Amino acid sequence: MDATVNLxxxxxxxxxxxxxxxxVLEVLREELHLTGTKYGCGGGRCGTCAVLMDGxxxxxxxxxxxxxxxxxxxxxxxxxxxxxxHPVQEAFLEEGAMQCGYCTSGMIMATVALLKEKxxxxxxxxxxxxxxxxxxxxxxxxxxxAVRRAAEKMRR
Amino acid sequence: xxxDLLDETVDPQLSGQSDESCQELKLSRRTFVQLLGxxxxxxxxxxxxxxxxxxxxxxxSITVAARVHLNLDGTITxxxxxxxxxxxxxxxxxxxxxxxxxxxxxxxxxVMADTALVPDDGITAGSRTTPYxxxxxxxxxxxxxxxxxxxxxxxxxxxxxxxxxxxxAITNPKTKQTITYGDLAESKEVAEAFKQxxxxxxxxxxxxxxxxxxxxxxxxxxxxxxxxAHRYPSxxxxxxxxxxxxxxxxxxGATLESIDxxxxxxxxxxxxxxxxxxxxxxxPSSFRAxxxxxxxxxxxxxxxxxxxxxxxxxxSYLKERARSGRSRAxxxxxTEQGLARAAKALSETYEVAYIQHxxxxxxxxxxxxxxxxxxxxxxxxxxxxxxxxxxRAFGISSERVRVIVPDMGGGFGGKHSGEAAExxxxxxxASGHPVCVQWSRAEEFTWAYFRPAAAIECKGxxxxxxxxxxxxxxxxxxxxxxxxTPYNIPNTRIxxxxxxxxxxxxxxxxxAATANNFARESFMDELAAAAGxxxxxxxxxxLENQRIRTVLETAAKHFDWPARRKRVTGDVGVGLACGTEKxxxxxxxxxxxxxRRGGEIKVNEVCEAFECGPIQNPANLLSQVQxxxxxxxxxxxxxxxxxxxxxxxxxGFADYLVPRFRDVPKIxxxxxxxxxxxxxxxxxxxxxxxxxAIGNAVFAATGVRIRSMPMRGGLLKRA
Numbered sequence: 052m053d054a055t056v057n058l059x060x061x062x063x064x065x066x067x068x069x070x071x072x073x074x075v076l077e078v079l080r081e082e083l084h085l086t087g088t089k090y091g092c093g094g095g096r097c098g099t100c101a102v103l104m105d106g107x108x109x110x111x112x113x114x115x116x117x118x119x120x121x122x123x124x125x126x127x128x129x130x131x132x133x134x135x136x137h138p139v140q141e142a143f144l145e146e147g148a149m150q151c152g153y154c155t156s157g158m159i160m161a162t163v164a165l166l167k168e169k170x171x172x173x174x175x176x177x178x179x180x181x182x183x184x185x186x187x188x189x190x191x192x193x194x195x196x197a198v199r200r201a202a203e204k205m206r207r
Numbered sequence: 208x209x210x211d212l213l214d215e216t217v218d219p220q221l222s223g224q225s226d227e228s229c230q231e232l233k234l235s236r237r238t239f240v241q242l243l244g245x246x247x248x249x250x251x252x253x254x255x256x257x258x259x260x261x262x263x264x265x266x267x268s269i270t271v272a273a274r275v276h277l278n279l280d281g282t283i284t285x286x287x288x289x290x291x292x293x294x295x296x297x298x299x300x301x302x303x304x305x306x307x308x309x310x311x312x313x314x315x316x317x318v319m320a321d322t323a324l325v326p327d328d329g330i331t332a333g334s335r336t337t338p339y340x341x342x343x344x345x346x347x348x349x350x351x352x353x354x355x356x357x358x359x360x361x362x363x364x365x366x367x368x369x370x371x372x373x374x375x376a377i378t379n380p381k382t383k384q385t386i387t388y389g390d391l392a393e394s395k396e397v398a399e400a401f402k403q404x405x406x407x408x409x410x411x412x413x414x415x416x417x418x419x420x421x422x423x424x425x426x427x428x429x430x431x432x433x434x435x436a437h438r439y440p441s442x443x444x445x446x447x448x449x450x451x452x453x454x455x456x457x458x459x460g461a462t463l464e465s466i467d468x469x470x471x472x473x474x475x476x477x478x479x480x481x482x483x484x485x486x487x488x489x490x491p492s493s494f495r496a497x498x499x500x501x502x503x504x505x506x507x508x509x510x511x512x513x514x515x516x517x518x519x520x521x522x523s524y525l526k527e528r529a530r531s532g533r534s535r536a537x538x539x540x541x542t543e544q545g546l547a548r549a550a551k552a553l554s555e556t557y558e559v560a561y562i563q564h565x566x567x568x569x570x571x572x573x574x575x576x577x578x579x580x581x582x583x584x585x586x587x588x589x590x591x592x593x594x595x596x597x598x599r600a601f602g603i604s605s606e607r608v609r610v611i612v613p614d615m616g617g618g619f620g621g622k623h624s625g626e627a628a629e630x631x632x633x634x635x636x637a638s639g640h641p642v643c644v645q646w647s648r649a650e651e652f653t654w655a656y657f658r659p660a661a662a663i664e665c666k667g668x669x670x671x672x673x674x675x676x677x678x679x680x681x682x683x684x685x686x687x688x689x690x691x692t693p694y695n696i697p698n699t700r701i702x703x704x705x706x707x708x709x710x711x712x713x714x715x716x717x718x719a720a721t722a723n724n725f726a727r728e729s730f731m732d733e734l735a736a737a738a739g740x741x742x743x744x745x746x747x748x749x750l751e752n753q754r755i756r757t758v759l760e761t762a763a764k765h766f767d768w769p770a771r772r773k774r775v776t777g778d779v780g781v782g783l784a785c786g787t788e789k790x791x792x793x794x795x796x797x798x799x800x801x802x803r804r805g806g807e808i809k810v811n812e813v814c815e816a817f818e819c820g821p822i823q824n825p826a827n828l829l830s831q832v833q834x835x836x837x838x839x840x841x842x843x844x845x846x847x848x849x850x851x852x853x854x855x856x857x858x859g860f861a862d863y864l865v866p867r868f869r870d871v872p873k874i875x876x877x878x879x880x881x882x883x884x885x886x887x888x889x890x891x892x893x894x895x896x897x898x899x900a901i902g903n904a905v906f907a908a909t910g911v912r913i914r915s916m917p918m919r920g921g922l923l924k925r926a
Contacts, residue, residue: 094861
């Protein structure tokens with residue numbers, strides 16, 4: 052059943068008329084062509100599709116579009132301002148914290164959300180928060196380094 | 208053809224390194240004119256003679272122009288058929304070209320895996336990029352540099368050996384005359400010179416002289432990965448593109464007898480295709496395509512085939528169907544006599560489950576037809592192979608098919624086949640629109656191929672002094688990778704035996720070596736225990752291979768093996784294992800924590816030493832080794848496909864448990880840089896020591912030997 056939904060994505064207002072059961076992930080990718088947010092499992096178990104909705108981390112594959120009505124969404128494409136990267140993006144680059152990179156946008160969005168809630172996370176808090184995100188290249192050690200580095204950068 | 212490919216790459220006879228099966232593939236004279244992303248025009252007007260060998264080793268000669276192109280802005284475009292899927296080939300091949308062209312890595316624009324633009328460098332698999340494609344690119348770049356130097360020498364009428372090439376400029380030190388690659392970019396003489404074949408004996412830069420290789424060059428497109436700008440195969444968007452979904456059988460081998468497509472046909476903007484067993488829908492959204500498939504699936508009538516074995520009975524099933532094996536070349540002496548003479552003899556069977564590769568990006572492809580020509584963007588490991596497969600599937604010449612592999616989201620040996628590419632092409636042809644197909648996670652878990660299951664029968668005999676005098680090793684189903692023992696044993700009999708796999712199986716990270724090395728290194732530990740020897744001393748006493756000795760001693764030293772071995776308790780154990788495959792060597796020491804009541808095995812620490820010759824990119828190699836160690840934890844402790852009646856029972860992350868952040872142990876990696884041999888690949892072998900070292904540590908703590916992968920902690924509860 053089609054519905055009309057208003058949402059703001061990376062500061063841009065959109066009115067989307069489509070099936071309200073479609074996931075936010077699918078609408079971002081297929082309607083808005085914001086393909087930086089990736090499909091990983093469709094069931095909220097890998098974190099690959101993480102975005103911010105009203106500043107909080109959500110797994111966009113699990114959110115029907117109808118629930119995003121009136122919400123503000125930030126995707127990986129919305130983090131940098133012009134040529135200047137977000138500190139979390141910088142930290143991932145500096146640590147070389149990606150292999151295939153397919154999980155990277157989800158990892159970065161999760162980190163941005165974490166540092167908003169906990170600017171000084173302990174290692175245990177980082178692991179606990181990030182544990183939903185899968186990396187099948189198993190690049191976890193460098194990703195953990197990137198999260199720690201990002202926390203330091205954002206405190207400066 | 209897809210099945211052929213899998214058989215071929217899993218077949219031990221074809222995974223070898225012999226040259227005999229080299230076959231030349233002559234392509235007709237043709238012209239490539241392509242605009243690259245940076246607005247650069249590439250024209251290659253050569254009769255290209257590409258060598259193609261089964262199993263993926265590119266041979267034969269290509270022209271310099273097919274490999275190297277000078278651009279006006281001073282950058283250099285370099286072309287390769289290899290794909291980037293996270294293993295680091297983009298940085299490494301960029302470094303290889305930069306090294307020989309005497310420029311910084313930032314001057315190289317690497318075009319990868321586009322059949323319209325690149326030479327066939329074979330399949331991206333088997334750790335072959337480092338030993339074969341890096342040298343091929345280096346020879347291409349070195350030949351280009353020599354030709355350019357020769358042209359400058361001719362122009363200046365001096366001896367070419369007197370000229371210096373540095374930072375993309377050729378200089379005559381005496382006259383201070385200089386000409387840059389950019390100056391030469393449009394030269395007709397260069398175009399003529401680059402028609403020459405790449406020299407097979409051109410000198411490449413010695414390791415001691417490396418300026419770009421040997422450094423931790425970052426992945427050239429890494430910024431696009433952190434901004435979301437990079438388009439993976441599943442991210443390609445074409446004008447008026449539709450999204451496709453396929454009808455899948457309810458179980459393996461089920462055939463479609465009848466189906467009513469009318470409900471899907473009645474849906475707005477939905478295209479429905481049936482061609483024999485193929486039923487697919489394309490629609491303006493994945494959601495709509497999925498709804499259409501659901502609507503017709505309810506009307507489908509299926510004929511299911513004979514009974515399938517379940518995962519519970521898979522090992523007896525494979526053993527019952529084992530075929531006669533081929534003896535390995537290093538079989539020697541008489542194991543019958545050796546075992547009969549032995550003071551102690553052991554006989555055990557190890558079992559290894561089917562597992563999935565689980566790349567983060569499931570199979571994906573976008574297909575577009577235009578005037579009878581097909582272009583496909585796909586996440587696959589060998590663009591030229593899939594190009595041929597598609598040409599055959601649609602009855603057109605290969606010239607009409609272009610396959611492009613954007614840097615993709617993981618593979619681990621699991622993306623050799625092009626199912627999504629063919630599905631997208633069928634739907635695109637029928638609908639008249641470009642079509643994107645991305646497999647769901649459940650589809651990837653069910654319909655992609657699996658790492659083979661294995662049953663491995665081991666027999667070993669010790670003499671009265673505790674020396675190994677007999678070794679029998681019969682490996683049923685996984686293949687022959689790392690099957691030969693590196694240990695010095697007078698009587699050996701080693702067999703790789705095929706069987707009838709009920710699941711579709713194919714390559715994996717280091718393939719059969721994950722199974723064969725698990726069995727061998729676990730059984731070596733059993734024999735060490737039977738001999739009353741320390742596992743490290745026992746191995747070293749039988750090991751002549753100096754490279755393996757070095758990594759074993761390096762790992763043991765950094766782990767402080769002798770002292771920690773003495774501190775083993777019922778709750779904390781240590782174990783080690785080593786191995787060699789694909790011309791690289793690995794050893795790991797691990798510490799496990801045991802919760803016998805809860806039936807839990809927790810890996811606390813892994814110390815691994817790895818050596819693959821001269822290290823070309825230390826940061827990337829470290830990533831590969833770390834990734835192998837943690838991926839290895841999954842296969843060691845949790846991952847296994849569960850199946851029954853031809854259905855996968857755990858086709859999702861809820862029931863198929865892969866390593867997560869919480870599982871990451873303390874990891875201590877030691878990369879041994881051995882500079883007096885050629886470089887070997889490093890993305891696979893580091894995985895093979897992990898599982899046996901864990902099993903050996905569990906035994907050290909508990910006295911319980913777990914002879915299966917995954918090693919279920921529950922076995923410790925009963926023991």
